[in-house]
Amino acid sequence: MVPIRDENPVQITPYVTYGLITLNVFVFLYELTLSSPMELTAFFHTWAVVPEQLTVSFFGDGSIPFDIYEWSTLFTSQFIHAGPLHLAGNMLYLWIFGNNVEEQLGRARYLLLYLGCGALAALTQWYFGMFSDIPSLGASGAIAGVMGAYIFKFPTVRIVTIVPLGFLFLPFRIPAIFYLGIWFLQQAAYGVASLSIPTNVGMADGGIAYWAHAGGFVFGAILGPALGLFSSNEETQQG
Numbered sequence: 001m002v003p004i005r006d007e008n009p010v011q012i013t014p015y016v017t018y019g020l021i022t023l024n025v026f027v028f029l030y031e032l033t034l035s036s037p038m039e040l041t042a043f044f045h046t047w048a049v050v051p052e053q054l055t056v057s058f059f060g061d062g063s064i065p066f067d068i069y070e071w072s073t074l075f076t077s078q079f080i081h082a083g084p085l086h087l088a089g090n091m092l093y094l095w096i097f098g099n100n101v102e103e104q105l106g107r108a109r110y111l112l113l114y115l116g117c118g119a120l121a122a123l124t125q126w127y128f129g130m131f132s133d134i135p136s137l138g139a140s141g142a143i144a145g146v147m148g149a150y151i152f153k154f155p156t157v158r159i160v161t162i163v164p165l166g167f168l169f170l171p172f173r174i175p176a177i178f179y180l181g182i183w184f185l186q187q188a189a190y191g192v193a194s195l196s197i198p199t200n201v202g203m204a205d206g207g208i209a210y211w212a213h214a215g216g217f218v219f220g221a222i223l224g225p226a227l228g229l230f231s232s233n234e235e236t237q238q239g
Helices: 015-034 038-045 049-060 070-079 084-104 107-129 140-152 176-193 208-226
Strands: 002-006 158-165 169-174
Touching: 002 084, 015 070, 015 084, 015 107, 015 169, 038 070, 038 107, 038 208, 049 084, 049 107, 070 107, 084 107, 084 169, 107 208, 158 176, 169 176, 176 208
Parallel strands: none
Antiparallel strands: 002 158, 158 169
């Protein structure tokens, strides 16, 4: 099922959501300027989360040299994508679900939710593969956090989705609690099933960071209310 839009209009201009989408696109355009696969690989290893490097930075003896403080990749990795479909899929979800959460939290707290959930999602993925050398990257963990907040604030809002049935692509209106709930259960199930194989997205031998998705969703469901998701609009429009 591919979401097209939600039936949940906003009364603000979601500048932070627009800014995040723009920044992700600009970073991807920069990736396209890298002239060789080796340069792109080096870029990923510098700015994405490389679990074995993060493990050494936490617990190791300092024998692996770093170009930047390794913990900062928990944030920089959120703006790197492995390909155009990876970018487009993530930005579609951010476009649909981000504006309403931004309106409810206000810009500053929404940005805090986004970046915080992205970092915590990356740490969740790291926990299940501490010694992987495959870079983990993408905005999906942060966006999953936004979706985790959205499902609790807007459970009955209809999500317009396209469902392929043979050669037909039919639109359906599905309540958010079912659409996002099924999405979360899929990520958690795939995460459990993939415990024995690399699950980081971004490199040729990698896959999808299911644990980052599931972790980001859970942390969004926790941090959203903590940051004022259920406060009145008058209280949350500031920032």
